[in-house]
Amino acid sequence: MDAHTLGGPDLSRNRFPTLFEVLSRQTVAPLDLFSFYIYMRDQQRSVDYLDFWLDVSQHLALCRMYVRRLHRSVIEDTPELEKNSKRSSYILDNAGEGPSNEKGNVSDQRLSAFLRSDHGSRQHSPQNSQGSNQSNRSTPGRERPPRPSFMPLDTNSPGDSSSPGQMSSSENVPRREDLRASAEKILYTFLLPGSEREIIIPQSILHDVQEAIEGPDQRSDPELFDAAKDYVFQAMERDAFPGFLQSKGLGNLVPQSMMIRLIVGLVSFFGACWAAFILIFLDKSRTTRCWLILPFTVSIYFIFTHQYMLDPILALLGYSEYTLMDFNRIREPFVKKTLRARSITLLLLFLFVDAAVCCLFIFVPGKRL
Numbered sequence: 001m002d003a004h005t006l007g008g009p010d011l012s013r014n015r016f017p018t019l020f021e022v023l024s025r026q027t028v029a030p031l032d033l034f035s036f037y038i039y040m041r042d043q044q045r046s047v048d049y050l051d052f053w054l055d056v057s058q059h060l061a062l063c064r065m066y067v068r069r070l071h072r073s074v075i076e077d078t079p080e081l082e083k084n085s086k087r088s089s090y091i092l093d094n095a096g097e098g099p100s101n102e103k104g105n106v107s108d109q110r111l112s113a114f115l116r117s118d119h120g121s122r123q124h125s126p127q128n129s130q131g132s133n134q135s136n137r138s139t140p141g142r143e144r145p146p147r148p149s150f151m152p153l154d155t156n157s158p159g160d161s162s163s164p165g166q167m168s169s170s171e172n173v174p175r176r177e178d179l180r181a182s183a184e185k186i187l188y189t190f191l192l193p194g195s196e197r198e199i200i201i202p203q204s205i206l207h208d209v210q211e212a213i214e215g216p217d218q219r220s221d222p223e224l225f226d227a228a229k230d231y232v233f234q235a236m237e238r239d240a241f242p243g244f245l246q247s248k249g250l251g252n253l254v255p256q257s258m259m260i261r262l263i264v265g266l267v268s269f270f271g272a273c274w275a276a277f278i279l280i281f282l283d284k285s286r287t288t289r290c291w292l293i294l295p296f297t298v299s300i301y302f303i304f305t306h307q308y309m310l311d312p313i314l315a316l317l318g319y320s321e322y323t324l325m326d327f328n329r330i331r332e333p334f335v336k337k338t339l340r341a342r343s344i345t346l347l348l349l350f351l352f353v354d355a356a357v358c359c360l361f362i363f364v365p366g367k368r369l
Helices: 019-023 033-044 047-077 079-084 086-093 108-122 130-138 176-191 203-214 222-239 241-249 255-281 286-308 312-317 333-363
Strands: 319-323 326-329
Touching (some): 019 033, 019 047, 033 241, 033 319, 047 222, 176 203, 222 241, 241 333, 312 333
């Protein structure tokens, strides 16, 4: 079984990953989900869209956990049923494989269908539900700061409880009220106009989601967010992901570092030119003018790294910049190969331009004014 089937990083691909692979945690640095989150937060300024997508995925994981625990309780209460027939709870645990092809995952449609059918026998008053109480507390105030949701999308252990809806049981076992609390929190945090971290989606999609959660059906199945989730995914894929690939797949610097390099490069270049003309018009020897190599080399190197968003020396050493002056190892093989090729080309171009500029100011005849 390969890494893709297991849902882990696929290091054998000879291409840049897709957005789905990044969101599914099938990639490693510098194209991993953490890097994409930082890019959406610091450069795109639209991290709420990514947080919405992650929280909906967390909601799906919570629903799957609820169904598994319900299935497990059925098996424990009726052990003879498990021995005599595997059809005892087919709809709960054997309805198919999820999008990640992970064994044991319930398909989204059948999972939602089961939760909707189960809802009729588990009605509860929205006034008494944990979701309504939590939403009423959290909607007026803006206490929730932006934060990444980096828990695994599929939770199997009893202790995994960091989902959009808080577990109400002391044993961290999800209940039906937790599913509703999770759905309401997503609605009141991201979708309603004026909400804490409102994202822009079509009004028709918003109306359908709001009606499904607050209407008479009081749905909490993950399928109700499908349209909004697909819209957000397409928006990120169209508007943010190409820039992310260009920034992290073809470069290894962040905008703050690039700006600092541009400023230092331009100041060094003008200082080198000023010193060069002074030495020429003072008719200094070529040996003395050889010191101009230092400021010209620094200035041209920094200007080139800004222009190409790439520090070739760092790339050849295998490092990429996450945030300003925070460097991490490049683990994605295709990115490492791509940056190595671009770095060699950039270094050759830099050496050619640097040599030409230095020769121009060193070997030009001097004339004392």
